[in-house]
Amino acid sequence: MLSNLKPQDPDKILALMGEFKADTRQGKIDLGVGVYKDATGHTPIMRAVKAAEKRLQENETSKSYTVLVGEPAYRDAMAKMILGDLYAPERIATLATVGGTGALRQGFELARMASPDMRVFYSNPTWPNHTSILKWMGVETVPYRYFDDATRGVDFEGMKADLAQAKKGDVILLHGCCHNPTGANLTVAQWNEVADIVERTGATPMIDLAYQGFGDGLEEDAEGTRIIVKRIPEVLIAASCSKNFGIYRERSGILLALTSDPAARDLAQGAMAFLNRQTYSFPPDHGARIVTTILTDDALRADWKAELEEVRGGMLRLRANLASELRTLSGSNRFDFIEEHRGMFSRLGATPEQVKKIKDEFAIYLVGDSRLNIAGLNDESVPILARAIIDAGV
Numbered sequence: 001m002l003s004n005l006k007p008q009d010p011d012k013i014l015a016l017m018g019e020f021k022a023d024t025r026q027g028k029i030d031l032g033v034g035v036y037k038d039a040t041g042h043t044p045i046m047r048a049v050k051a052a053e054k055r056l057q058e059n060e061t062s063k064s065y066t067v068l069v070g071e072p073a074y075r076d077a078m079a080k081m082i083l084g085d086l087y088a089p090e091r092i093a094t095l096a097t098v099g100g101t102g103a104l105r106q107g108f109e110l111a112r113m114a115s116p117d118m119r120v121f122y123s124n125p126t127w128p129n130h131t132s133i134l135k136w137m138g139v140e141t142v143p144y145r146y147f148d149d150a151t152r153g154v155d156f157e158g159m160k161a162d163l164a165q166a167k168k169g170d171v172i173l174l175h176g177c178c179h180n181p182t183g184a185n186l187t188v189a190q191w192n193e194v195a196d197i198v199e200r201t202g203a204t205p206m207i208d209l210a211y212q213g214f215g216d217g218l219e220e221d222a223e224g225t226r227i228i229v230k231r232i233p234e235v236l237i238a239a240s241c242s243k244n245f246g247i248y249r250e251r252s253g254i255l256l257a258l259t260s261d262p263a264a265r266d267l268a269q270g271a272m273a274f275l276n277r278q279t280y281s282f283p284p285d286h287g288a289r290i291v292t293t294i295l296t297d298d299a300l301r302a303d304w305k306a307e308l309e310e311v312r313g314g315m316l317r318l319r320a321n322l323a324s325e326l327r328t329l330s331g332s333n334r335f336d337f338i339e340e341h342r343g344m345f346s347r348l349g350a351t352p353e354q355v356k357k358i359k360d361e362f363a364i365y366l367v368g369d370s371r372l373n374i375a376g377l378n379d380e381s382v383p384i385l386a387r388a389i390i391d392a393g394v
């Protein structure tokens with residue numbers, strides 16, 4: 001039976017990781033995979049995470065099953081972090097999930113249970129796993145324009161025109177902040193306009209919030225999400241703790257379903273419990289417990305926020321340095337978009353041939369669509385990358 005299986009295309013980013021590992025050149029630079037790295041190229045465990053783990057090790061008395069939808073304390077703490085003052089438990093159903101990917105998958109499943117013929121509108125480009133999961137689920141997808149190749153900013157007129165085609169029963173998938181793969185983001189005014197369009201179409205927005213705290217700050221990065229939540233009665237939010245808590249392998253995420261009334265909330269909560277039961281039963285707990293320990297302890301929370309700010313500030317500095325280096329080398333400001341982008345990624349707008357040249361001649365690995373991971377840089381590699389970008393003719 002198993003010999004009937006068809007070979008699967010390898011994930012392009014994971015394949016690039018393998019190619020980088022096999023490269024024997026000295027001084028090779030990995031700007032591919034989306035993991036935060038410090039100046040030494042290491043992905044550290046955050047101080048507050050270590051402290052919380054120590055506390056758990058001393059105080060945890062049982063590893064028995066927890067709650068099918070995840071511990072209430074985790075779901076409350078995360079919902080508050082995402083929604084701020086808009087947190088209203090009577091309106092929100094919540095589900096602890098296996099990372100942000102699990103939240104997206106369960107969110108898509110929930111939406112399809114409620115709207116079997118839904119179409120999902122996604123930004124072009126988007127994180128490839130969005131479309132890959134939806135394709136596997138057999139869900140119809142519709143791209144909306146997002147990135148303007150000329151300005152390397154958002155093609156907002158195109159985006160608005162395409163979103164206007166959505167209708168009730170469809171889902172509009174939005175990146176809450178730090179758009180992956182482009183780094184180009186909506187302004188507050190544009191989020192309000194998106195809310196107008198969503199309202200007019202009657203479609204259900206689903207926000208992927210995988211980088212809260214990596215762009216303009218913990219509160220600022222939630223602003224777009226909160227604008228939508230304030231205006232639209234039903235919203236799905238799939239959030240990840242992988243990046244902002246640096247607990248990638250613990251697989252902690254959350255799905256929030258904001259509903260218009262308590263009866264709908266109860267239905268959504270029941271459907272979420274069902275989905276977890278059918279998929280993997282109880283969600284992983286260790287990462288969720290770390291997050292809860294940090295968010296509910298003033299000192300740990302303050303230390304975590306301070307370290308998150310260091311991480312964010314470091315990436316902004318690298319952006320400014322790279323843009324400045326490119327300003328000097330190119331004698332123009334055509335790379336200033338790198339400084340305006342937010343989050344871990346920027347799309348350079350290089351051709352596949354130029355990306356290949358940068359890899360072959362400079363041993364610098366970018367994703368094929370010219371996405372670069374800013375956090376993969378340090379003070380030494382910034383000028384090397386800038387030189388490679390110019391020499392490749394970008």
Ligand code: PMP
Binds near residue numbers: 180208
């Ligand atoms: N959404 C986006 C846009 C992402 O970039 C990622 C991580 N690469 C995720 C969701 C999921 O993250 P995880 O499953 O690792 O928590």
